[in-house]
Amino acid sequence: MIDNLSFWGEDRHFCIRAAALGFSLYVDTHLPAYHIYRDSDLDGAMEFLDRTDKRGASPSGASRPKxxxxxxxxxxxxxxxxxxxxxxxxxxxxxxxxxxxxxxxxxxxxxxxxxxxxxxxxxxxxxxxxxxxxxxxxxxxxxxxxxxxxxxxxxxxxxxxxxxxxxxxxxxxxxxxxxxxxxxxxxxxxxxxxxxxxxxxxxxxxxxxxxxxxxxxxxxxxxxxxxxxxxxxxxxxxxxxxxxxxxxxxxxxxxxxxxxxxxxxxxxxxxxxxxxxxxxxxxx
Structure with a gap:
């Protein structure tokens, strides 16, 4: 714990602790990701997959070459x-x-x-x-x-x-x-x-x-x-x-x-x- 920080959420906790310990964080944006934060987000998962082809196409239409x-x-x-x-x-x-x-x-x-x-x-x-x-x-x-x-x-x-x-x-x-x-x-x-x-x-x-x-x-x-x-x-x-x-x-x-x-x-x-x-x- 870092006592003087009141941010809640495991993602914020992970990022803050990594920074405090001197670890650099990077996000691979080559493939699109779908964030499932709560059970209700599961409803949109299949729609996301339908809009994302197997070659890594994003919802905006960008894709890796076939x-x-x-x-x-x-x-x-x-x-x-x-x-x-x-x-x-x-x-x-x-x-x-x-x-x-x-x-x-x-x-x-x-x-x-x-x-x-x-x-x-x-x-x-x-x-x-x-x-x-x-x-x-x-x-x-x-x-x-x-x-x-x-x-x-x-x-x-x-x-x-x-x-x-x-x-x-x-x-x-x-x-x-x-x-x-x-x-x-x-x-x-x-x-x-x-x-x-x-x-x-x-x-x-x-x-x-x-x-x-x-x-x-x-x-x-x-x-x-x-x-x-x-x-x-x-x-x-x-x-x-x-x-x-x-x-x-x-x-x-x-x-x-x-x-x-x-x-x-x-x-x-x-x-x-x-x-x-x-x-x-x-x-x-």
């Missing part, structure tokens, strides 16, 4: 799909997933891991990957139907390092940036990535996180393979390089490497859209 995961999957359930989605779900608001002709339970894994988050899965009865540009255009078209604010385009075998989770909201709150680029590391086992004359993707920055601008006219690279995930004119938008690294785990297992080798041999035998030297040296 982050939409856009992903293409095909027979990924035996790989790292589950592990990747478990990390992603902590910072996304919704997901749009193209199931490109899976014959396993990849789509069911997505629904299970992302339970509680709005997920829309579009199933292709016949895979479009042999003409990748058609698949990427479909992915973009379906994603923008959800009226996204930011689009995070990841493959099922890609995973950001842990600190991305801590800064994701900070990145998409920057009004000066529309495109974030990251370096992708091709891991050759669980702990090491490959680097040599044929494997050096991590030396370059590529766009993975893009703000959706309504009215932006996409100009695509119409190559059937290695066409890029976003339109090639995306760099007309304000962009920034991030030092956060992205792990690519699609080459970790020898079985997966052989499957990729055979697939690209069939789709691009002359190496017109990729590197035949890289493929022939796939096993390191």
């Amino acid at each position: 982050l939409t995961l856009s992903m293409v999957i095909k027979n990924e359930s035996d790989c790292c799909l589950r592990k990747g989605l478990e990390e992603i779900r902590d910072y996304i608001d919704e997901a749009v997933i193209i199931d490109d002709g899976s014959t396993d339970d990849s789509a069911e894994v997505c629904s299970e891991v992302l339970k509680g988050i709005p997920v829309r899965i579009i199933r292709n009865d016949v895979s479009k990957f042999s003409n990748e540009i058609e698949l990427r255009k479909q992915q973009w078209s379906e994603t923008v139907k959800s009226n996204p604010e930011w689009i995070l385009n990841l493959d099922a075998d890609e995973m950001f390092e842990k600190r991305f989770k801590e800064v994701a909201r900070q990145l998409i709150s920057d009004q000066e940036v529309d495109v974030y680029c990251f370096r992708l590391y091709d891991f050759w086992n669980e702990t090491h990535y490959r680097e040599d004359e044929h494997w050096c993707a991590h030396r370059y920055y590529r766009p993975f996180l893009v703000r959706y601008r309504e009215g932006f006219v996409c100009k695509w690279n119409d190559r059937p393979q290695h066409c890029g995930r976003f339109a090639e004119n995306v760099f007309e938008l304000p962009h920034k390089l991030s030092d956060i690294r992205l792990k690519h785990l699609g080459w970790v297992n020898e079985e997966d490497r052989m499957a990729k080798f055979k697939r690209y041999q069939e789709l691009d035998p002359e190496g017109t859209y990729g590197s035949t030297e890289q493929l022939f040296k796939h096993s390191g």
Whole structure:
């Protein structure tokens, strides 16, 4: 007690005692709060929740940007799909997933891991990957139907390092940036990535996180393979390089490497859209 103070109420008592003891107090206003002072205030709680969406929108209409995961999957359930989605779900608001002709339970894994988050899965009865540009255009078209604010385009075998989770909201709150680029590391086992004359993707920055601008006219690279995930004119938008690294785990297992080798041999035998030297040296 402080004898010469007559203020009543536990909140005033707490603040005064904290100040007297030398503690600084701060209020986090990033998310709106509803003060329940007495039992009668409970009546307005549900109305408040109705006016406050799950992304932190306040009654005045302000909100945190919505982050939409856009992903293409095909027979990924035996790989790292589950592990990747478990990390992603902590910072996304919704997901749009193209199931490109899976014959396993990849789509069911997505629904299970992302339970509680709005997920829309579009199933292709016949895979479009042999003409990748058609698949990427479909992915973009379906994603923008959800009226996204930011689009995070990841493959099922890609995973950001842990600190991305801590800064994701900070990145998409920057009004000066529309495109974030990251370096992708091709891991050759669980702990090491490959680097040599044929494997050096991590030396370059590529766009993975893009703000959706309504009215932006996409100009695509119409190559059937290695066409890029976003339109090639995306760099007309304000962009920034991030030092956060992205792990690519699609080459970790020898079985997966052989499957990729055979697939690209069939789709691009002359190496017109990729590197035949890289493929022939796939096993390191």
